[in-house]
Amino acid sequence: xxxxxxxxxxxxxxxxxxxxxxxxxxxxxxxxxxxxxxxxxxxxxxxxxxxxxxxxxxxxxxxxxxxxxxxxxxxxxxxxxxxxxxxxxxxxxxxxxxxxxxxxxxxxxxxxxxxxxxxxxxxxxxxxxxxxxxxxxxxxxxxxxxxxxxxxxxxxxxxxxxxxxxxxxxxxxxxxxxxxxxxxxxxxxxxxxxxxxxxx
Amino acid sequence: xxxxxxxxxxxxxxxxxxxxxxxxxxxxxxxxxxxxxxxxxxxxxxxxxxxxxxxxxxxxxxxxxxxxxxxxxxxxxxxxxxxxxxxxxxxxxxxxxxxxxxxxxxxxxxxxxxxxxxxxxxxxxxxxxxxxxxxxxxxxxxxxxxxxxxxxxxxxxxxxxxxxxxxxxxxxxxxxxxxxxxxxxxxxxxxxxxxxxxxxxxxxxxxxxxxxxxxxxxxxxxxxxxxxxxxxx
Numbered sequence: 068x069x070x071x072x073x074x075x076x077x078x079x080x081x082x083x084x085x086x087x088x089x090x091x092x093x094x095x096x097x098x099x100x101x102x103x104x105x106x107x108x109x110x111x112x113x114x115x116x117x118x119x120x121x122x123x124x125x126x127x128x129x130x131x132x133x134x135x136x137x138x139x140x141x142x143x144x145x146x147x148x149x150x151x152x153x154x155x156x157x158x159x160x161x162x163x164x165x166x167x168x169x170x171x172x173x174x175x176x177x178x179x180x181x182x183x184x185x186x187x188x189x190x191x192x193x194x195x196x197x198x199x200x201x202x203x204x205x206x207x208x209x210x211x212x213x214x215x216x217x218x219x220x221x222x223x224x225x226x227x228x229x230x231x232x233x234x235x236x237x238x239x240x241x242x243x244x245x246x247x248x249x250x251x252x253x254x255x256x257x258x259x260x261x262x263x264x265x266x267x
Numbered sequence: 268x269x270x271x272x273x274x275x276x277x278x279x280x281x282x283x284x285x286x287x288x289x290x291x292x293x294x295x296x297x298x299x300x301x302x303x304x305x306x307x308x309x310x311x312x313x314x315x316x317x318x319x320x321x322x323x324x325x326x327x328x329x330x331x332x333x334x335x336x337x338x339x340x341x342x343x344x345x346x347x348x349x350x351x352x353x354x355x356x357x358x359x360x361x362x363x364x365x366x367x368x369x370x371x372x373x374x375x376x377x378x379x380x381x382x383x384x385x386x387x388x389x390x391x392x393x394x395x396x397x398x399x400x401x402x403x404x405x406x407x408x409x410x411x412x413x414x415x416x417x418x419x420x421x422x423x424x425x426x427x428x429x430x431x432x433x434x435x436x437x438x439x440x441x442x443x444x445x446x447x448x449x450x451x452x453x454x455x456x457x458x459x460x461x462x463x464x465x466x467x468x469x470x471x472x473x474x475x476x477x478x479x480x481x482x483x484x485x486x487x488x489x490x491x492x493x494x495x496x497x498x499x500x
Contacts, residue, residue, distance in 0.1 A: 071302065072301060072338070074347070077334050077338075078308075090299075090307070092334075099474070101492065103488070103491060104490050105477065149310055182487065264355065
């Protein structure tokens with residue numbers, strides 16, 4: 068147990084409430100966190116580009132993305148700034164559908180955004196029904212502040228891995244740290260193991 | 268260790284942290300509180316002071332129902348131990364070696380990391396010109412009011428401009444308004460000077476200011492933002 072702060076009682080969650088990862092607290096609204104201005108991406112110029120370790124490229128325009136089968140995941144979100152939001156409803160295309168036809172032996176992915184943001188994660192974490200290119204939230208088109216027109220959604224990792232304004236996925240043989248990871252945040256970021264910072 | 272009130276709802280805690288490795292202006296720490304039965308809660312707070320040995324200053328805004336901020340601004344007594352982890356963050360930082368002019372735009376409690384930069388500028392002997400635009404609801408809501416007045420007079424190359432959103436001081440030349448094109452044009456830098464811009468405050472404030480800076484011609488890559496969600500705590 069840590070150092071006790073005298074007189075601190077805290078506000079505990081009621082018995083039987085959904086368990087949260089360590090160090091997280093529950094929020095009902097949807098805070099916005101990003102490192103710079105919100106990019107605006109016109110749909111007629113939007114594209115998603117997957118580049119393999121052999122520099123082979125796969126592209127989807129917005130209309131091509133829209134023609135793919137969609138899924139409607141309802142997932143919990145955990146942000147490294149300590150808030151968690153439960154049962155959020157999204158609509159998007161599974162990464163399995165996008166990456167299924169991509170030939171690669173890579174083990175890592177570096178995801179990039181319009182606006183220049185990047186984040187890294189193992190390729191396996193984008194597969195098996197655990198990650199989506201999401202473009203609707205709570206029944207509406209995803210607003211730019213939350214990553215619209217489309218963001219990556221990888222809810223089993225801290226939310227900074229769910230890159231807003233997603234533009235590309237580079238498949239890599241070796242892990243390459245992204246924006247926050249270079250600044251000291253964890254390369255993997257599992258909220259249940261509280262992997263907030265490098266070394267956790 | 269000491270504490271001082273900045274406004275009726277904000278308090279600065281001066282902590283003595285053994286083995287503190289030092290920090291850069293703009294970084295934050297995680298504060299973890301533990302109750303007697305082992306229950307813990309943690310939140311992030313921006314560091315308000317320039318690096319100064321083991322001394323760490325945090326200015327905490329009381330958030331209604333905020334389980335950590337209500338404790339730190341109310342129950343907490345000088346000398347009580349708290350657990351600190353950090354420093355954290357490597358993007359929303361300013362280093363005294365940076366050569367470019369700086370624009371700081373703060374809304375409410377978003378002044379805290381910007382104040383660390385202003386203090387670090389002086390402490391580090393930087394002569395880079397700084398301009399601060401500080402948006403507050405009313406004159407009583409501004410943090411560090413005396414110090415900012417003194418520094419605007421004595422820290423050569425620092426300009427401080429206030430924008431009042433609800434109620435301005437008597438005889439203020441303009442009615443209350445939000446930070447927009449006018450304030451950013453008159454109290455900011457022209458984009459041609461390629462300043463580094465730091466914008467910190469509530470989400471809506473940061474969205475508006477960052478969008479306006481980009482519309483005015485600032486390079487989005489030079490606009491760094493830090494947003495305080497409405498939840499905080």
